Amino acid sequence: MAHPYGRATALAAALLALGTALAAAPAARAGAAPARPAVTGPVVTRAGLDPALVSGRGAAVAFDEQEAENARTDGTVIGPGRTPYTLPSEASGRKAVRLLPGQYVEFTLPRAANALTVRSSIPDAPGGGGVTAPLDVTVDGRHRRTMTLTSQYSWLYNQYPFTDDPGADLLHPDWWLTECSCVPAGTTPAPILDKPFRPAHFYDEQRLLLGTTHRAGEKVRLTVPAGSPAAWTVIDLLDTELVAAPHVERGGIDVRALGADPTGRRDAAPAIERAVALARRTDRPVYLPPGTFRVDRHIVVDDVTIVGAGNWHTVLKGRQVTLAEPAPDGSRHTGVGLYGRPAAEGGSRNVHLSGFAVEGDVRERIDTDQVNAIGGAMSDSTIRGLYLHHTKVGLWFDGPLRNVRITDNVITDQIADALNLHTGVTDSLVRNNFIRNTGDDGIALWSEKTADARNTVARNTVQSPTLANGIAVYGGADTTVSGNLVADPVREGSGLHAGARFGAEPFTGTLRFTGNTTVRAGTLDLNWKIGLGALWFYALDGSIDADVRVTGDHYLDSTHNAVMLVSEYGVKDRYDIPAVHFKDIRVDGAGNSVLSARTKGSATFENVDARNVGAVGVNNCGSFHFPATGSEFALADLGGNDGGWLAPWLLPNTLTCDDRPPVVVPPAPAPWS
Numbered sequence: 293m294a295h296p297y298g299r300a301t302a303l304a305a306a307l308l309a310l311g312t313a314l315a316a317a318p319a320a321r322a323g324a325a326p327a328r329p330a331v332t333g334p335v336v337t338r339a340g341l342d343p344a345l346v347s348g349r350g351a352a353v354a355f356d357e358q359e360a361e362n363a364r365t366d367g368t369v370i371g372p373g374r375t376p377y378t379l380p381s382e383a384s385g386r387k388a389v390r391l392l393p394g395q396y397v398e399f400t401l402p403r404a405a406n407a408l409t410v411r412s413s414i415p416d417a418p419g420g421g422g423v424t425a426p427l428d429v430t431v432d433g434r435h436r437r438t439m440t441l442t443s444q445y446s447w448l449y450n451q452y453p454f455t456d457d458p459g460a461d462l463l464h465p466d467w468w469l470t471e472c473s474c475v476p477a478g479t480t481p482a483p484i485l486d487k488p489f490r491p492a493h494f495y496d497e498q499r500l501l502l503g504t505t506h507r508a509g510e511k512v513r514l515t516v517p518a519g520s521p522a523a524w525t526v527i528d529l530l531d532t533e534l535v536a537a538p539h540v541e542r543g544g545i546d547v548r549a550l551g552a553d554p555t556g557r558r559d560a561a562p563a564i565e566r567a568v569a570l571a572r573r574t575d576r577p578v579y580l581p582p583g584t585f586r587v588d589r590h591i592v593v594d595d596v597t598i599v600g601a602g603n604w605h606t607v608l609k610g611r612q613v614t615l616a617e618p619a620p621d622g623s624r625h626t627g628v629g630l631y632g633r634p635a636a637e638g639g640s641r642n643v644h645l646s647g648f649a650v651e652g653d654v655r656e657r658i659d660t661d662q663v664n665a666i667g668g669a670m671s672d673s674t675i676r677g678l679y680l681h682h683t684k685v686g687l688w689f690d691g692p693l694r695n696v697r698i699t700d701n702v703i704t705d706q707i708a709d710a711l712n713l714h715t716g717v718t719d720s721l722v723r724n725n726f727i728r729n730t731g732d733d734g735i736a737l738w739s740e741k742t743a744d745a746r747n748t749v750a751r752n753t754v755q756s757p758t759l760a761n762g763i764a765v766y767g768g769a770d771t772t773v774s775g776n777l778v779a780d781p782v783r784e785g786s787g788l789h790a791g792a793r794f795g796a797e798p799f800t801g802t803l804r805f806t807g808n809t810t811v812r813a814g815t816l817d818l819n820w821k822i823g824l825g826a827l828w829f830y831a832l833d834g835s836i837d838a839d840v841r842v843t844g845d846h847y848l849d850s851t852h853n854a855v856m857l858v859s860e861y862g863v864k865d866r867y868d869i870p871a872v873h874f875k876d877i878r879v880d881g882a883g884n885s886v887l888s889a890r891t892k893g894s895a896t897f898e899n900v901d902a903r904n905v906g907a908v909g910v911n912n913c914g915s916f917h918f919p920a921t922g923s924e925f926a927l928a929d930l931g932g933n934d935g936g937w938l939a940p941w942l943l944p945n946t947l948t949c950d951d952r953p954p955v956v957v958p959p960a961p962a963p964w965s
Contacts, residue, residue, distance in 0.1 A: 315503060334355045334358060334400040334402035336692045339357075339384065339777055340811070344963065349809040350752065351751060352724060354535075356531065356538075361385070363390070364723070364883075365398065367397055369393040369416055370390050372387070373386060374815070374865065379494055381782050382756055382758055383756075384529050386812060388559075391514075391525055393517065395516055396516070397415075397513070397514050397527050398511050398513040402509055402532075406498065406504060407501050408429070410497060411496075412427070413528070414524070416458060418458075419459070420819060424440050425791065427515070427525065429514060430504075432506075432511050433511075435502065437500060438517075439523065439699070448656075449492070450490055470819055479673075484538055496705055501604060505534065512532065528792045539599070539600070539601045542903065543576055543577070545577070555583065556607075558586065559587070560585035564585065577596075578607045579599055580600040580608070585609070589627070591700070593645070595643070596643060598646075598648075599648075600646065601647055601648070601789045602648075602677075603649040603677060603887075606647065606649065607649045608630075608648060610629075611629025612626075612654055619732065621662055622661075626663065629662070629663065630650075631667045632693075633668060633669065634668060635691055642672055645675050645678065649682070651681050652684075654682060657927045660746060664687065667683075668689070669693040671696065673695075675696070677699075678701045682705055685708050685709045686706055688712045688714060689709075691713070692715065696717070696720045698721065698723070699724050704729055708732040709734070710727040710730045710734050717744045718744065718747065719733070722749045722752060725752045728754075728777065730754075730757045730760065732760045733764045734752075734754035734761070735754060741795075743768045744767070744768035746769065748772045748848075750776065751775040752776045758782045761785055762813070763787070763808075765789070765790045766791050771803050773788065773804065777809050778808070779811035785825045787811075787827065788805060788808060788810060790805075790828075792876070795833065806845070809845070811846075811848045812851065812852030814856075815851055815852070821952065823856075825852070825857075825888060826854050827842065828855070829843065830859075831859040832863065835868050835869065838874065840871065841872075842926045844877070846877070847882065848881060849881040850882045852955065855888070856890070857925070864916060868924075869890055869893035874895060877900040878964060880962060881904040881960075883904075883956055883958065884907045885905065885908055886909050886937045888915065889910065889911070890913045890914075890923075894923040894926040897933050901935050902934075902935040906940075906958065909942065910948060911925070912949065914945070914949075
């Protein structure tokens with residue numbers, strides 16, 4: 293969600309950005325010899341881990357993920373590193389491979405494939421705005437294809453809402469700045485800050501149909517051409533899959549018959565709108581055949597089914613357009629998108645979208661702009677099998693609305709959220725979606741003004757949100773978050789989050805976190821300079837006093853804590869987190885504690901097993917009054933809690949407060965015996 297956190301420049305600015313971005317690689321690795329031992333076969337992972345460690349969690353996807361650091365290469369592995377504003381921190385698994393011109397990384401196909409996705413980073417232009425560079429793709433030394441990589445949709449800088457200008461001065465000099473522990477505008481002498489300031493959002497991904505099916509065991513080599521204009525190319529991972537032949541919708545209204553150009557040269561929006569109108573009159577679906585259809589504005593949909601040939605075959609592609617004057621909703625730009633009618637006008641119903649891609653052209657974050665792939669209000673509707681790329685938000689629904697089912701989509705490289713159910717969205721399902729590289733929350737349920745209710749977020753994968761959380765619930769009633777896989781959040785957020793904040797309606801009824809797995813979460817909040825939890829509860833605008841139960845979650849390799857419960861310091865005597873119940877939890881690696889309690893309240897624990905915990909099992913600060921009677925946060929041991937983390941001396945409310953304990957890096961997660 294939109295968080296209120298707090299071009300021409302010299303070539304040296306870009307070089308400084310490069311140095312900063314790579315700084316997280318440990319010094320011992322900086323001079324490592326690039327040659328690596330031969331890799332004998334494919335190393336398939338999920339979220340950078342052995343798939344067995346996350347079995348049954350997250351989205352079931354058609355592709356196989358392989359991390360570049362596990363492949364054969366003559367390049368240099370960067371990372372591991374979790375320090376924000378660095379290339380390793382935003383890489384899947386916190387490692388990647390840096391290639392210079394002429395170098396390669398080579399993967400082995402684990403299964404037959406005819407398509408691939410490369411996640412990569414190349415430098416920004418010296419003055420911002422991005423560059424393009426080639427990447428050669430060969431299979432078993434033949435079938436050469438050349439991909440065009442780009443940094444035009446990456447490399448953001450500075451304070452929220454960010455800029456693509458690496459030489460920009462502070463956007464908000466009147467905000468508190470953690471780098472100087474000061475308000476720059478009110479500080480004499482003014483602090484001197486390096487430029488570019490806070491580089492982030494480094495990665496981008498490109499897809500390629502290979503034109504033929506290649507067998508398991510064949511070698512896919514990615515080579516940076518010797519004459520590449522990019523000084524370096526970082527390869528994070530390769531996804532490979534076997535894409536089905538294009539789908540044909542029998543009886544559908546083919547948009548080409550109404551004048552839509554499948555080459556992408558002419559504006560197809562009017563023809564698609566004619567097809568939509570005809571489909572509504574004749575009760576038939578709209579068919580988007582293989583091709584690229586140019587759409588530079590919103591198409592309003594209501595009571596219609598639109599079916600593509602598959603999201604690898606049918607693409608709605610648009611350019612961002614500057615409006616002559618701001619729209620009534622405040623938008624200064626428009627772009628490709630399918631929108632329901634506004635809720636204030638009754639919203640749309642019975643909209644069914646499936647089987648196509650939406651490729652946007654959003655390169656900066658302007659929160660008033662409606663430049664999302666899917667938007668508006670759609671009740672009794674389904675969104676299935678889409679690929680959403682380079683828009684501000686993949687799907688942002690403004691309610692009230694009910695019964696929208698969002699399933700089986702791939703949403704990547706968003707400037708802000710991937711998906712947000714905002715204001716009075718009820719009885720809806722978000723299931724089996726794959727999300728990677730968002731600029732804000734991966735999935736958010738935001739009960740602003742009107743409560744969301746009875747929604748389920750299940751079996752989704754969210755990887756590498758560069759800001760905020762993997763999955764966040766901001767107020768609302770009867771919410772279930774189950775079976776999800778969340779990995780590698782970077783800053784100002786973590787894996788799973790429940791927050792009474794951003795003006796959300798209170799939590800009521802039940803709140804369930806069930807059977808989720810987080811990986812390399814529990815980040816350092818750079819504003820507080822406090823380690824968060826892989827799951828964190830935050831009482832800012834009110835107490836979190838619903839029936840909260842956390843059951844069957846696994847928290848793997850948490851940078852700081854597995855769980856954190858906190859009230860904002862200024863309201864710690866007004867708002868609390870009265871009762872959270874934990875059962876059947878596994879914690880495999882925490883740099884600090886299993887639980888960090890920085891609020892008044894209580895929690896119960898049953899069958900919570902933990903190992904490789906770096907500090908005291910419970911870091912109990914309560915509400916920071918430190919009374920002689922113990923912490924204001926009470927713990928109850930209901931039995932079966934193994935690993936020694938919940939020792940008797942901690943019960944019921946022993947003060948163990950260590951504000952900023954040192955991190956003890958745990959070993960990598962392993963099967964639980």
